[in-house]
Amino acid sequence: MPLLMPQNTVQTSTSSLPSSTGTTPSSASDSLIAGDVSGPAAAAVTEQPGGLRGLLQSALDSNPYFSAGFGLMALGVGAQVLRRSAVHAATIAQRRLLVSLEISSKDPSYLWFLQWMSHESARQAQLANRPLRGIEGLASRIRSHELAVETKYEQRKDGSSTAEFSLVPGPGTHYFRYQNAWFQASLAFRFFGVVVKRERATNMLDLNSGTPWETVHLTTLSRDRNLFSSLLAEARQLAQQAQVGRTVIYTAWGAEWRPFGRPREKRLLPSVVLDEGVKERVVQDVQAFMQRGKWYSERGIPYRRGYLLYGPPGSGKSSFIQALAGSLDYNICVLNLSERGLTDDKLNHLLANAPERSIMLLEDIDAAFSTRTQTGEAGFNSNVTFSGLLNALDGVASSTSQRILFLTTNHLEKLDPALIRPGRVDLKELIDDATPFQANELFTRFYADEEGLAEEYFATLRAELVSRLEEAMRAGTRISMAALQGHFIRHGAREAVQEWPELRRMAEMDKALRAQTSEGEKTFLHIEATQGQKTALQLMVDQVEAEIARMRRAKHPVPPEVAPRTPSPAALSADEADPSTLAFLLRLADDHRHAATEAKEKKQRDKKRAKAAAPVTPTQGNAKRLEDLSLSSTPRAPFAAKAASPTFNPVDPLSSGIPYHAATFLSPIPFFERGIFH
Template identity: 55%
Template sequence: MTETILAAFEGNPYFTAGFGLFGVGTALALFRSSFVHGARLARSRLLVSLEIPSKDKAYPWVLHWMSTSPTTKAWSPTLSVQTQHTRHDNGSTKTEFGLVAGPGTHVFRFRGAWFMVERTRERQMLDLSNAAPWETVTLTTLSRDRKLFPQLLEEARVLALEKEEGKTVIYSSYGPDWRPFGQPRRRRPLDSVLLAEGVSERILKDVRGFIDNGSWYYDRGIPYRRGYLLYGVPGSGKTSFILALAGHLEYNICVLNLAERGLTDDRLNHLLSHAPHRSLILLEDIDAAFSKRAQSDKQGFASMVTFSGLLNALDGVASSEERIIFMTTNHVSQLDPALIRPGRVDLREEFGWATPHQIRGMFRRFFGDSDVELCEKFVKALQGRHVSTAVLQGHFVEYRDSPKLAVERAIQIGSPASP
C-alpha cells in the first residue's frame, strides 16, 4: 500500500514541481547563508577598520588630509564644502572655500595600500556639545596593512599643524571641549599695537616672568596662575593687544563667553582646567556677565554660571594650575571688588584715549616719517579731544592716499574732552 501511495505522488506533476522548487529554495537559502557567513569570516580575518567619531580631534585632520595631502589621491563621489569667513581689523573680509569628502563611500591609496573610507551622518542623533549631527569616519583596509593607520594619522596631524605654523589658533568652547574657531590667524607683531608708553612693556615683562619661573611658584607653595585685567574705553586696543601678545609668545587664545547659554559652574571649571597647552584664556567684557554680586549669584543672564562659581573656578580648590587669564572690560567701576582682588587679578592696566605718543606712532605708520611737520599738525589738531585708536585707524584708512587731507579733517573725529 505504501508503494502505491508513493507511486501516486511521484506521478503527480504538481507535487514534483513543488518539491523541486522547495529544494531549489532551500539550496539557495543555504548558499546565501553560507556566503554571508563566509564573507563575514573573511572580512573579520582579512580586513580591519578604524572608526573616528566627529568628537575626536583627528576627525577634521583626516578629512582635510584626504583632500590636500600630496602623498595620496582620493576618489570621492561626494564632496562637502567648508567655508571660512574672516573679518580683518581694518574692516576687510576674506572668504575661503575648502572641499572635503562628503557623506558616502570613498577610496584612496596610501603607501601602496588601498583604503575604503565611509563617512556616515546620523540624522536622528546630535552631538550635544554643538547640536550638530553626529558623524563618523570609518577607514577599512587589509589586515596586513593595519600598521599604516598610525602613520596615516600622524601625517594628517603634521599637515594640520603645518597649517597653523606661524599663526595663532582661536579656540571657542563647544560643550565640554575647546575647538578651533575659524581659520588660524597670522601672528600679529607686538609693536603693531601702539599703546601708551610703558604699557606693553610692563605686561610683557610680567607675563614672561610668570612663564619662566614656574619652579619659583612651586617651591613657595604659590598657585601657578596669573590673572590680568585690561580696562578702558572701547576701541582702545585691548583685544588687539592680547592677540598680538599671544602671537609674540607663540601661544594660542581660548575665548570664553560667560553669557553662553547652557554654561554651568561645572562646565566652566572643566573648561578652565582643560584649556589647550600654551594658551591664553580670554574673558571679554567681563562686566557684561557679572556687574554686581547681588544680581549674579542667582543668574548669569543666558548662562547658568553663578558669581560664586566663577570665583571658585578662578582660584578655588579645584581651579587649575599653569594658567594665564586675561579679562577685559569697558566699565571697571561695575565690577565687584571680589572678582578683581589680588590672586584673581594680579596686574591691571588701563587702556585710555589715544595719547600724543600713540597718535604720532600711528600717523608715521600710515604715512611714513617724511613729513614731521604735518604729523605734529595732526597731533596738535587733536589736542583737547577724546579719540580712540580704533577711530584713528579708521580715519587713516579713509585718507590713506592724502595725509594732508587727513590732517585737515582731524577735527571731525573724536569728541571734546571734558573740562
C-alpha cells in the same frame, strides 16, 4: 526511480517470497541488486510501501505538485546554506584581511583627518582636469560627492559679520587611495542612543550642546595597517603647516573648543602701540610666568595667571592679546559670556579643557555681569551665573596645567570686586585712548619711510600732530587709537596734520553718541564739561526737554524732582548743566513715564472691573438670552430678584442663592469675557 527504492523495503519483500515457487532466493536478490526490478520483485516493492519513506515515495510519485514543491524547498535550503557560508567566509576574510580604525570627534586627529580629506579632495579635483593616466588617473576621478559644509559665522559688535565656509567630507562612505593602498572612510553620525552605551559622560555633553557624536571609520587591508599612523601624521603635519606663522582662534562649540575659520596671520607685537611701558610690563610678566612652572609646582601653587585689560573701545586690547599670543606662539580661545546656551557647567568644562598652548580670553566681561545677580532676565542669553563664573575661574586655578587668562572690559567700574581680586586677576592694565607717546609712535610707524618727506619736515609734522593731540586732551577730548589709525590710513603725513580738526570733530561726536546710550551714562559721570562734552550735554539737555514735553502732552504730571530744575526748558543750558544731574533726571523722567503709563492702565482695568461688578439689570433682550442659556433646572426667580438688587454680586454663588454651576454660568462676567454683552 528504482535507485531510490529503499533498501529495507527491498529486503523485506525478498524475504517474504515463498520458497515453494522453485525460484532460488539468490537469483531474485541478484536481479534486485543489478537494478532490474521488473517482474514479481517489482510488483512486491510497489505493493508494499512500508514506513515513512514509502509514504513519501508514493506521495512524490502520485502528486506532481508535491514533488515540485519538495524540489523547490531543497533548492531554497541549499541557497540559504550557500549564503550563510558566503557571509561567514566574508566575515572571516574581513577579520583576517581588513583592519579598521575608529576616530571619534573627541580626538584631536578627527579634525586633522577631515581637513586632510578636504585637502586631498581639492588636490584630486585638480588632478582630474589632467588626462586620465593609469590607476593614479582613475583614483583622481574617484572623489567624494558627499560633502558637508562647516560655516563659521561671526557677528561683530559694530554690526558687521563674517562667514567662512569649509567643505569637509559629509556623512557617508568615501573611498580614497593613499600610498597605493585603497581606503574606505565611512563617516557615521552616532546618535545619542548609541553613545549612551559607550561614553555616558560624553553623551550628556552632547545632549547639552545638541551636536551629534561623530566617528570616522577607516578601513584598509591588514597588510597596510601601518599606513594609518603615517596618514594621521601627515594629516597632523598638514594642519600644523597651515598654522605656521599663524594664530588659531578657537571658539566654544557647545562644550568644546573648535578652531574659528582659518588660522590668522600672526600680528606682530610692535604693530600694537600702547602707552609707555604698558606692553613691556605685560609681556615681561607673561614671560616670567611661563618660565616659573617648576617654581609653581614645587610650592603647590596653581599654575595660572589672570590679566585684566580695561579701557575704552578701540584702544587695542584685543589686538594686543592677539599680538602677544603670536609672539609666544600661542593660540587664543575666545569666550563670550553672553553667548546663547552657555551654562555654568559648560563654562566650567570649557575653561578646564582649553587646548594646549592657548590663551583664554573672556571679552567684555562687564556685558555679562554688572552686579552679582544673574543678568539673564535683563536680556542676555547666557545662563551663566556670577557664582558659576567665579567657580569656573577658581576651577581653572586648581588645574595643574598652565593657564593664561585674559579678561577685557570697557567699564572697570561695573565689575564686581570679587571677580578681579588677586588670585583671579593678578595684573590689571589700563589700555587707554591715544596719548602723545602713542601718537608719536604710530605716526613714526606710518610715515617714517614715506617718500619725498625730508627727515626734518617729518619731525616737524610729528611734533605738530602731537601738540594738537595734547591740546585736545587738555580740552577733554580723547581720541581712540582705532580712530587715529583710521585717520592715518586715510591720509598721508601732511594731510593727517592738516585734517586734524576733522578727526577731532568725529571723536567729539563719537563720545556724544556714546554718552547718549545708557551704557555711556556711567562714563558720563566722569567727564568734565569741556567743548567735546558740551555737545554731549546739549544732546542730553535736548533729551530731557523732549521727555518733559512728552509728559506734558500726555498730561502726565512732571515729577517734582524734574520740574523745579526746569521751569522752562531753555533754563537748562549746556554750560550750566551737570552731566550727573542730567543723567539722573533722564532716568527719573523715564521711570515716571513708565509709572504713569502703568497707573493709567491700572485705572482702566479697575474701571472695567467695577463695570463688571456693578448691579446688573438685564435688558429685555439680554434677559431673553439669559433665559435661553440658563439650565432648565435653574431657578429663574431668585436670579431675577437678586439681579434687581443693587447689592447683588453675580459672581458670588452663595449670595445669589443659585446652585454654583448655574451661578457661574449665569454670571455676567463670563458673558462679558465671551463678548455676549458687547
